[in-house]
Amino acid sequence: MHGSKLNPQATSQYANTYSQKILDDFFQEKEGITGQEIISLTPIKQVNFFVLKVLFEEWQEETKKFKSPYFDYRNEEVNTALKTLVNTLSKHILIQKDDFHELLTRAVEQTLVWLYDPTAFLLEEAQKLEGKDICKELKAESKYIKVYKDLYDSILNNLESGVSTDKAVVQSVMKNAVGNYKEDPAEREEVETFFNAVVPLDVFKTDEPIPAKVKPEPEVEAVTEEEDSFFDSLEELPEIEQEEETKPEPKEDKPLSEGMNEQFEPEVAPRKKTEPLAKKIASTNPSSPNLNEQFAGEDIQTLNQRFEEKETIASQLESKPTEELTRSISINQRYMFVNDLFEGNEKDYEKALYQMETSKSFDASVELLVQSYAKKYTWDMNSDEVKELLKVIFKRFR
Structure with a gap:
C-alpha cells in the first residue's frame, strides 16, 4: 500500500477547500441538492458514495429521536409505518448548501484516509x-466502496469464514489483509487526478513529501441508471453501473491552474452549412433559424466577451476547446440536457x-441529432437548451 503518512490537519483543510469549490460551482443556480444529484456530484465515485454513507449515518441518528419510552416501537403496525416514512423521505432528499457542506467535507476526508491509509479507515x-x-x-457498507473493492471483499471473506468477531481478532484480520493487498497504482492515481483538477492535492506530512501528479482535466463518470430510492428500505443501495469511457491521451503535463490563467483564444465562426442540413432543421421547427443564422457572425468575440458571467471552476473548464464532449459539459449542463432534452x-x-x-463534422452531428433525437423528444430548436447543446458540439469541431 501507499507508504505516505497523512497529515490530519492538512487533510481536514484540503477536504474543506475542495468541498467549498465543488459546492460554489453546483449551487450557483440551485437551492438544494437531491439524492440522485449526489451520485454524480463529483467525478470521484468514492466521494459521492461516501456522502451517501455519511448521510445514512446521520439519518440513523435522527431516527433514534423518534423513539420514546411511552410507545411500543416493536409493534408490527408501528414498525411498518416507520419504514414507510423512511422510504418516503428517502425519495425526497433536498439538502441546502450550508447543511451539505459538512457532509461533503466528511466524505472527502474519509475518501483520502481510505485511499492512503486503509488500515486506519477500517x-x-x-x-x-x-x-x-x-x-x-x-457487508452492508460494502455498497459504498468504489476504490480498493478487492481489498474490502477479501476482508469480508475472511470474516465470513468463521473468524471470531472478537475485536482484537477482527483488527488483526484487517491489518493482515491490508498488508497483503497488492495495490493497483493506476486506481489511486486516477482519483488523485480528479482531486488535483479542482485543488492541488497536498495532504502529506512534511517529512515525507509526495509530489502531486496533475494530469489533463478528468472525465466525469456518467450515471447510467436511475436511483429509485436512496436508502432502499434501509437494506441495500443498488449499484450504479457505468459504461466504460475512453480516456484521452494527455496533451501536455502542466498544472490545471496554469491553463485557467491563460487567455482564451478567439472563437472562429463555423464554416458555411449545406442547404440539405438547414432544410432538415427547418422541417423540425419551421420557425427556427438555420445554423448559419444561429452561429455565424461578422464580429469575432472572445468567450470572455460573449459570456461575461462570474467564472467558476466549471465555467473555466467548459470554456476551453476540447475534443472530448464529456469533458466540456459541466454538471449543470449535463443535468439540463438529460432532463430537459432527453426526458x-x-x-x-x-x-x-x-x-x-465519433461524427466527422458539425453538420453530420446536427443532422444525426435532428433525425434521431429532436423528433423523438419533440425538441423546440429555438429553445435555450437546444442552442446550448449545439454550442457545445460546435466547439468540438471548430
Whole structure:
C-alpha cells in the first residue's frame, strides 16, 4: 500500500477547500441538492458514495429521536409505518448548501484516509460498529466502496469464514489483509487526478513529501441508471453501473491552474452549412433559424466577451476547446440536457454524446441529432437548451 503518512490537519483543510469549490460551482443556480444529484456530484465515485454513507449515518441518528419510552416501537403496525416514512423521505432528499457542506467535507476526508491509509479507515469503522455484528455491518457498507473493492471483499471473506468477531481478532484480520493487498497504482492515481483538477492535492506530512501528479482535466463518470430510492428500505443501495469511457491521451503535463490563467483564444465562426442540413432543421421547427443564422457572425468575440458571467471552476473548464464532449459539459449542463432534452433518459444521452464524438463534422452531428433525437423528444430548436447543446458540439469541431 501507499507508504505516505497523512497529515490530519492538512487533510481536514484540503477536504474543506475542495468541498467549498465543488459546492460554489453546483449551487450557483440551485437551492438544494437531491439524492440522485449526489451520485454524480463529483467525478470521484468514492466521494459521492461516501456522502451517501455519511448521510445514512446521520439519518440513523435522527431516527433514534423518534423513539420514546411511552410507545411500543416493536409493534408490527408501528414498525411498518416507520419504514414507510423512511422510504418516503428517502425519495425526497433536498439538502441546502450550508447543511451539505459538512457532509461533503466528511466524505472527502474519509475518501483520502481510505485511499492512503486503509488500515486506519477500517479500524475506525470497526470501532463505530463495536457491540454490533461487525461482519454483517461491514457487508452492508460494502455498497459504498468504489476504490480498493478487492481489498474490502477479501476482508469480508475472511470474516465470513468463521473468524471470531472478537475485536482484537477482527483488527488483526484487517491489518493482515491490508498488508497483503497488492495495490493497483493506476486506481489511486486516477482519483488523485480528479482531486488535483479542482485543488492541488497536498495532504502529506512534511517529512515525507509526495509530489502531486496533475494530469489533463478528468472525465466525469456518467450515471447510467436511475436511483429509485436512496436508502432502499434501509437494506441495500443498488449499484450504479457505468459504461466504460475512453480516456484521452494527455496533451501536455502542466498544472490545471496554469491553463485557467491563460487567455482564451478567439472563437472562429463555423464554416458555411449545406442547404440539405438547414432544410432538415427547418422541417423540425419551421420557425427556427438555420445554423448559419444561429452561429455565424461578422464580429469575432472572445468567450470572455460573449459570456461575461462570474467564472467558476466549471465555467473555466467548459470554456476551453476540447475534443472530448464529456469533458466540456459541466454538471449543470449535463443535468439540463438529460432532463430537459432527453426526458431523463441517460442511456439515450450517453449514446448521443458518443455519436457526436465519433461524427466527422458539425453538420453530420446536427443532422444525426435532428433525425434521431429532436423528433423523438419533440425538441423546440429555438429553445435555450437546444442552442446550448449545439454550442457545445460546435466547439468540438471548430
